[in-house]
Amino acid sequence: MKYLHEYRSPELVNQYLREIEKVAGREWFIMEFCGGQTHSLLKNGILNLLPPNIHMLHGPGCPVCVTPLGVIDQAIQLAEEQGVILCSFGDMLRVPGSRKSLLQARAAGADIRILYSPVEAVRIARENPGREVVFFAVGFETTAPANALSILHARHYGISNYSLLTSHVLVPPAMKAVLEEDNRIHAFLGAGHVCSVMGVGEYARIVRDYHIPIVITGFEPVDLLQGILMALTQLEHGFCRLENQYSRVVPPEGNLNARRVIEQVFEVAGQEWRGIGLLPASGLRVRDSLAEFDAARKFGLEARPVSENQECIAGQILKGARMPADCPHFGKKCTPSTPLGAPMVSSEGACAAYFHYHRADG
Numbered sequence: 001m002k003y004l005h006e007y008r009s010p011e012l013v014n015q016y017l018r019e020i021e022k023v024a025g026r027e028w029f030i031m032e033f034c035g036g037q038t039h040s041l042l043k044n045g046i047l048n049l050l051p052p053n054i055h056m057l058h059g060p061g062c063p064v065c066v067t068p069l070g071v072i073d074q075a076i077q078l079a080e081e082q083g084v085i086l087c088s089f090g091d092m093l094r095v096p097g098s099r100k101s102l103l104q105a106r107a108a109g110a111d112i113r114i115l116y117s118p119v120e121a122v123r124i125a126r127e128n129p130g131r132e133v134v135f136f137a138v139g140f141e142t143t144a145p146a147n148a149l150s151i152l153h154a155r156h157y158g159i160s161n162y163s164l165l166t167s168h169v170l171v172p173p174a175m176k177a178v179l180e181e182d183n184r185i186h187a188f189l190g191a192g193h194v195c196s197v198m199g200v201g202e203y204a205r206i207v208r209d210y211h212i213p214i215v216i217t218g219f220e221p222v223d224l225l226q227g228i229l230m231a232l233t234q235l236e237h238g239f240c241r242l243e244n245q246y247s248r249v250v251p252p253e254g255n256l257n258a259r260r261v262i263e264q265v266f267e268v269a270g271q272e273w274r275g276i277g278l279l280p281a282s283g284l285r286v287r288d289s290l291a292e293f294d295a296a297r298k299f300g301l302e303a304r305p306v307s308e309n310q311e312c313i314a315g316q317i318l319k320g321a322r323m324p325a326d327c328p329h330f331g332k333k334c335t336p337s338t339p340l341g342a343p344m345v346s347s348e349g350a351c352a353a354y355f356h357y358h359r360a361d362g
Contacts, residue, residue, distance in 0.1 A: 006222070007218070007220035007221065007222040007223055008220055008221055008222065009222060012222045012225075013049075013221050013222060013225060016222065016225035016226055016228075016229055017049055017050075017225065019229055020050065020051065020054065020225065020228060020229050020232060021051055023229065023232045023233055023236055024051050024053055024054050024232050024236070025236055026053065026235075026236070027053040027054075027055070028053065028054055028055070028186045028187070028231075028232060028235055029055045029057055029184045029185055029186050030054065030055070030056055030057065030185075030186060030187045030188070030189060030228060030231055030232075031056070031057040031058070031059045031178070031185050031187075031188050031189070031320050032056060032057075032058065032059060032061075032188075032189040032217070032224070033059040033060075033061040033171060033174075033175065033188055033189065033190060033191050034059075034061040034189075034191035034192070034193070034194070034219075034348075035058075035061045035062035035063075035065070035346065035347075035348025035349060035350070035353075036061075036191075036193070036219050036348055037061070037189060037191070037217065037219055037224060038058045038061070038062075038348070038350050038353050039347070039348060039353045039357075040219050040220065040221065040224060041056060041224060042353040042354065042356075042357040042358045043353070043356075043357050044221045044224075045357075046221060046224060046225065047358065050228070054228070054232070056228075057182075057184070057185060057320035058317070058320055058323075058350040059174075059175075059178060059188075059318070059319075059320055060174055060178065060273065060275070060276060060318040060319060061140070061171070061191055061348070062318070062342070062343065062346050062348040062349050062350070063138050063139040063140050063143070063169060063346075063348070064091050064092055064095055064138065064342055064345065064346035064347075064348065064349065065274065065275075065314065065318055065341075065342040065343045065346050065348070065349050065350075066169055066174075066273045066274045066275065066276065066318060066342075067092070067095065067138045067167045067274055067342065068167065068272045068273070068274045068306070069096075069097055069098050069274060069306040069307075069308065070098075070272070070303060070304050070305060070306045071138075071165070071167045071272075071303075072092075072095060072096075072097035072098075072101075072102070073097045073098055073099070073304075073306060074165060074296070074301045075088070075092075075097075075102060075134075075136050075165055076097055076099075076100065076102060076105045076110070077301070078134055078165065078295065078299060078301075079102070079105055079106075079110035079111065079112050080105055080108075080110050082132065082299055083111075083131075083132075084111070084131065084132040084133065084134045085111045085113060085124060085125075085128065085131050085132070085133045085134070086102070086110070086111065086112045086113070086134050086136060087112075087113045087114075087115045087118070087120070087121040087124065087133065087134065087135045087136065088102060088112065088113075088114065088115070088135070088136040089114070089115070089116075089136075089138075090114040091345065091346050091347050092136055092138060093106070093112070093114065094336075094339065094345045095339075095342045095345050095346070096309070096339060096340070096341070096342075096345075097306075098306045098307075102136075115135075117146060118135045118137065118146055118147050118149075118150035118164075119146070119149065119150050119153060121133055121134075121135040121150060121162065122150050122153045122154050122157075122159060122162055125154065125159050125161050125162035126157060126159050128161070129161060130161075131161065132161050132162075132163070133161055133162050133163075134162075134163050134164070134165050134295045135147070135150060135162075135163075135164050135165070136164075136165050136167075137164040137165065137166045137167070137168065138166075138167045138168070139168060139169075140168075140169055140170070140171055140191070140194050141168075141170060141171065141194045141197045141198045141262070142193045142194055142196075142197055143168075144168055144197070144258075144262045144266060144284060145197065145255075145258040145261050145262055147164060147166070147168070147265075148261045148262050148264065148265035148266060149261055150162070150164070151164065151265050151286070151290055151293045152261070152264070152265065154293060155290070155293070160292065162293065163292070163293045163294060163295040163298050164286060164293060164294065164295055165295040165296060165301075166266075166283075166284065166285060166286060166294070166295075166296075167271070167283070168266065168271070168283050168284035168285075169271055169273060169282060169283050169284075170268070170271075170281075170282050170283060170284070171190075171191055171194050171202075172202040172203065172205075172206060173279050173280070173281055173282035174273065174276070174279065174282060175188060175203075175206055176206060176210070177276065177279050177282075178319055178320065179206075179210050179212065181319060181321075182319065182320060182321060185212070185320070186212070186213075186231075186235055187212060187213040187214070187215070187231035187232075187234065187235055187240075188212065188213070188214045188215070188231075189214075189215055189216075189217040189224070189227045189228070189231065190203055190214050190215065190216040190217060191216075192216055192217055192218045192219065192223075192245075192246035192249060192250055193219075193249075195216045195244075195246070195250045195254065196246075196249050196250045196251075196254060196255060197254050197255050197258050197259065197262075198254045198259065199250075199251070199252055199253045199254030199259075200216060200242060200244060200250065200252050200254075201252075201253075203216070203242050204242045207240055207241060207242045211240050212240055213230075213231050213234040213235060213239075213240040213241065213242075213243070214242050214243075215227045215230045215231045215242075215243045215244075215245050216242070216243070216244045216245060216246050216250055217245045217246055218245065218246040218248075218249065223245060223246065226245050227245045227246075230243050230245055262284070264287075265286065265287060265290060266284035266285060266286060266287060267284070267285060267287050268281050268283070268284060269281070269283050269284065269285040270282065270283065271283025271284075272303075272305075273318075274308075274314070274315070274318075274342065275308065275314045275315025275316075275317075275318045275319070275341075276315060276318060276319065308341075309340050309341060311329055311333070311334075311340055312327070312329075312334070312340040312341035313326065313327050313341075314340075314341035314342060314343050314351075317343055317350055317351065318343065318350075323350075323354075324343070324350055324351040324353075324354040324355070325354065327351075330351065330354070330355070331355055334351070335355065336352055336355060336356075
């Protein structure tokens with residue numbers, strides 16, 4: 001594939017590591033925001049290759065991990081009590097709610113289906129006019145266009161038995177919240193896939209307001225090391241600006257068509273983040289003009305705060321305040337098959353990444 005082998009080149013990896021070693025004179029803490037970046041850092045052994053004075057903090061960029069317990073409970077309620085066909089991406093099924101997971105609800109007889117696209121859920125609704133079909137729509141800005149399109153398709157075809165249960169979150173407000181809580185963070189690696197949709201304008205404002213370098217970064221080893229080098233160069237020279245390492249994918253304005261679809265279907269609203277709390281203007285909800293496609297309103301679901309498992313430190317891990325190995329249950333009571341919290345379940349969760357790739361080093 002184009003842009004694959006060259007961004008895994010051992011020669012380039014070693015070149016960037018040498019340059020990082022030369023540039024990094026002080027101790028710096030850099031947070032990569034995206035869970036995909038976290039997994040790549042661990043899977044490719046990059047954390048072990050960086051100089052000891054460069055510390056990578058792992059941010060709350062895992063959409064499954066930040067989905068509130070109460071919303072998972074609502075999804076289970078719809079499947080068990082309302083008798084809907086509940087559709088979801090596969091990595092949501094094992095995330096524990098307050099009483100059980102969607103996978104356990106399915107094992108008990110609920111009609112819960114794993115899909116790869118919300119448009120598939122629209123087809124299921126069209127083929128089952130006597131059943132309500134709900135797609136459990138979670139994610140950052142990257143998944144919002146497809147979820148929005150599913151509503152537009154349903155409306156176009158006159159499908160009235162389809163709706164979304166949404167838990168959409170936005171990156172920039174979470175960046176601000178993390179910065180206001182943790183003064184160790186010296187720079188961010190921005191989530192390249194999110195910026196490919198939304199553009200980079202919001203990040204320029206964060207750089208200006210918080211005086212912190214942000215480098216929009218890809219996911220391959222060379223991407224990450226170049227992004228780290230770009231951030232360190234700014235830090236060592238005492239300036240801060242927004243830079244785009246991932247320019248082969250991210251135009252400054254993002255994907256205008258995708259942004260228009262999002263704006264047509266969703267509006268910005270306050271959103272609860274699991275382990276972090278309610279953040280103003282940090283999520284997307286279905287617009288009032290499309291309320292018939294909003295499962296929460298359609299079925300009269302009430303948002304109820306649900307207490308987290310007291311044995312799980314997922315909230316601190318999601319904010320970069322603690323590392324997975326700091327949890328006494330990591331790899332023991334809490335494993336991917338017996339998770340206490342979402343970061344051990346999701347394919348983008350920090351705990352799962354450490355469990356699979358970095359256990360020996362903690």
